[in-house]
Amino acid sequence: MPTSRRSLLIAAGATAPLLLAKPAPARAQPDLSTPEGWLNWVSAHRDAIGLAIDDGRGHRLAHAADTPRPLASAVKVLHLAAYAEAVIARRIDPDERVRVGDWERYYVPTDGHAHANALSQLGIPADSSELYAADPEQRVALRDMVSMMLLFSDSAVPDFLRDRLGAHAVVTAGRTRGWWRADVRSLCAEYLFLALPETAPPPRLPVAARRAWGFALERRYRDEPALRQRVRDWRLHQPMPPLPEQVAWASSTAAGSPRELDAVHRALASESDPASTLAREHLEAPAAGGALPPGVDGIGFKGGSLPGVVTAGASVRRSDGTIGTGGLVAHDPAARGELVTSNPAALLLPAIRDARWRDRLGAALGR
Structure with missing residues (x-):
């Protein structure tokens, strides 16, 4: 199932890259703004990517899930x-x-x-x-x-x-x-x-x-x-x-693992304490202004990118009460500029929402 147009817009706004000195040389490469392009890239770069995905309905996909790699802006979650937490404790005033x-x-x-x-x-x-x-x-x-x-x-x-x-x-x-x-x-x-x-x-x-x-x-x-x-x-x-x-x-910036990203996004999406609820409202706000997919009450997303790095954490809250989450951390210094301009939502959100696409991703990972 392809990601919705709104999902792609979420990623476009959440992964602002470092400015490059000049565009990377033109060469044939997968289109990393699409799920199919990501599948092609993953199949050729299995050692460069880590994933931790739990669809909330008993299905999981993990690949190098505990391997730390540079986090880029995904750490901002x-x-x-x-x-x-500081707002709820009245240690800081949101206004x-x-x-x-x-x-x-x-x-x-x-x-x-x-x-x-x-x-x-x-x-x-x-x-x-x-x-x-x-x-x-x-x-x-x-x-x-x-x-x-x-x-x-x-x-x-x-x-x-x-x-x-x-x-x-x-x-x-x-x-x-x-x-x-x-x-x-x-x-x-x-x-x-x-x-x-x-x-x-x-x-x-x-x-x-x-x-x-x-x-x-x-x-x-x-x-x-x-x-x-x-x-x-x-x-x-x-x-x-x-x-x-x-x-x-x-490559020398702060690192973390897909499983850690997934854990935090799952907690913020599922816990009912006031701090998690407030954080969830912020994470889901970019998608809230558009039409969500049928059966979905909220999509939370935070991505990041640097030269040779792309990362993301996401959550999908469904109307039936289930919650799917995922963390993605990819680091390939040889990739140079193409990961900076990629859209990690096009990989992560379909893998959370669609069992058929998740199976195809698993196959691309050699699982």
Whole structure:
């Protein structure tokens, strides 16, 4: 069963890629915006993909489900869960009016125009660069920032939330839902490591030390206008690093497994506590404005992509009370640019909803 047009739009808005230095060379390759294209790609790249799918009706498909690979923006489901818990506990106010300039203190313009799209969606005029707000004194509701994190994958929002709530709150929100040791890093810092290589930690630094290095760099970026201006000047006047450097960098970013993604999406889709309910409302909002497939009450989705990386977590709540979920993590450095422009919903949602298509996917995986 093909995904609905609305499902494809969900993915298009939720997996904003890193800007590439230049388009990948033209070559024959599967169309990764379609289920059939994904089947062809999977059959040729079995070692590059991990899946954990549970249709909620007794059928599962797992392939390298516990193998960690780079997560890209799919990790933001944890920031969403932590935000929802903080709202319910009254530690944060969703109606708080946040100064746009404070939001942009975490913004590194390497996000495929995700932040610019978020500003446009919120009716905030951009400056002449078309990357930043023209008036940093404008205010936006925190709940709307969270919506932009999901709809356009704005990467400044999760850092804003994590800095406000603490990394422990984000890790704990995952742990209580089956993601035991989430590698919650500063996305801002990870992008800075690529944009300004001199700020990057030494090679082969242990993960915990790299994470601490990143938090310290993020605080500098947050508090030093001169450093933010330096990055702005770089983005406006310098090309992005060559694609091979981007691919190598993406391989060093925070990792997680399909099973962990699946566990969190299942918990948020099925649990009735107020925090999970609030998070579910955010996850399902992009699909709620369109016609859902027959028998489906809600579709939650959060994807991500970087050069050589595409990821997604999804849930499908049905009218009969069953809930299907899935996690997908693919990492193929040789794929270069094509995974960035792929649509993971075209692979994941049919596999959750349709037994025949799931069987075909299993066959493509050699199962």
